[in-house]
Amino acid sequence: MQVIDVSKTIPAVEKGTVLVIGVMDSVHIGDQYVLEKAQELSSDDEEIAVYGISSASTPMVTIENDRNFLLKSYGVKRYYQVPAQEHAQAAPDHFIRNHYEALNITHIVVSETVQNAAYSVETLRKWSQKMDVPMTVISDLKVHGDSVTETRILPLIEQGRMEAAKSLLGRPFTLNGEVVKGQQLGRELGFPTLNLGGIDSYVKVKPAVYIGLIKVEGEPDTFYYALISAGYRPTVNGDSYKVEAYLLDFNGDLYGKQVSVQFLRRLRDEENFDGLDALVDQMKKDEEMTRDILGLEK
Numbered sequence: 001m002q003v004i005d006v007s008k009t010i011p012a013v014e015k016g017t018v019l020v021i022g023v024m025d026s027v028h029i030g031d032q033y034v035l036e037k038a039q040e041l042s043s044d045d046e047e048i049a050v051y052g053i054s055s056a057s058t059p060m061v062t063i064e065n066d067r068n069f070l071l072k073s074y075g076v077k078r079y080y081q082v083p084a085q086e087h088a089q090a091a092p093d094h095f096i097r098n099h100y101e102a103l104n105i106t107h108i109v110v111s112e113t114v115q116n117a118a119y120s121v122e123t124l125r126k127w128s129q130k131m132d133v134p135m136t137v138i139s140d141l142k143v144h145g146d147s148v149t150e151t152r153i154l155p156l157i158e159q160g161r162m163e164a165a166k167s168l169l170g171r172p173f174t175l176n177g178e179v180v181k182g183q184q185l186g187r188e189l190g191f192p193t194l195n196l197g198g199i200d201s202y203v204k205v206k207p208a209v210y211i212g213l214i215k216v217e218g219e220p221d222t223f224y225y226a227l228i229s230a231g232y233r234p235t236v237n238g239d240s241y242k243v244e245a246y247l248l249d250f251n252g253d254l255y256g257k258q259v260s261v262q263f264l265r266r267l268r269d270e271e272n273f274d275g276l277d278a279l280v281d282q283m284k285k286d287e288e289m290t291r292d293i294l295g296l297e298k
């Protein structure tokens, strides 16, 4: 998928464009609903492109790379990105008017949620009628009475409500990062834990122990179950927030690898134990409980 800055020259395309206008920051089930409709509406002669009205605020549920990967998986060929300083005024109707011919727009798919101060669905509708370009407005997908937004998902992750987050995201909340060195204490405790680096832009999950799934770079068809520890590690005088994972029934060198860490459910909150023995006793219990829940051999 191509990412194109809308403030730069917009390359002309040959195929017809089904242009989706939406806030596609986290590619949650509301966004997925819009993208599925766009897929249904497009023919083999057309390509799906997204004009993304991003809030671009941190912390994020889905960082840019993740978003691009997800959009691509929904068949999106081009993502027209509005520069951060112009978000508040992001006016897709200007963009469409200015680049209508270069983009060869054959259909506009607009999600009802995206109206902002700068434009309205009505403005777009008038233009599409004048130009005789079909336009489809996708109504807001509601879960339990309310629209699905990133603002609704963020606090769920901050509270460690991973099942609830998953129900709105349409996938488990996932951190993608690189395995970095930690204090090298884990192996001595009998619980080697990979330390995840490069995750600063993501929302911080509640300090707690979680059951998760890990995918490792170079092994696209394998998942490992894991115990994830997120938090400040008060027992070992941890100085900063970290996310670590102990992979069950795994042994290998993961330093420097890209991993994806999916959060399935919270097991318990992080505690300040009185010494390492108490911590290790609890980690053993955590592992036993996890094996019980997952139906794994002990």
Ligand SMILES: Cc1cc2nc3c(=O)[nH]c(=O)nc-3n(C[C@H](O)[C@H](O)[C@H](O)COP(=O)(O)O)c2cc1C
Binding pocket: 182, 183, 184, 185, 186, 187, 191, 192, 193, 194, 195, 209, 227, 228, 229, 232, 233, 234, 235, 236, 244, 245, 246, 269, 270, 271, 272, 273, 279, 283, 286
């Ligand atoms: C299953 C599990 C549970 C953990 N629970 C706690 C906890 O409740 N409190 C705490 O201070 N640290 C907890 N930790 C973090 C450990 O203190 C940390 O993994 C250990 O210090 C090793 O760190 P290292 O990877 O930097 O060597 C937990 C880690 C795991 C894997």
Ligand SMILES: Nc1ncnc2c1ncn2[C@@H]1O[C@H](COP(=O)(O)OP(=O)(O)O)[C@@H](O)[C@H]1O
Binding pocket: 179, 180, 181, 182, 183, 184, 185, 186, 187, 188, 191, 192, 193, 194, 195, 245, 246, 247, 248, 249, 250, 251, 252, 253, 254, 255
């Ligand atoms: N089952 C496992 N789960 C996680 N990491 C493992 C496992 N087995 C081996 N490792 C390796 O051990 C490292 C973690 O050991 P640890 O002593 O906690 O060191 P660090 O503090 O640097 O993370 C991982 O980065 C990985 O390379």
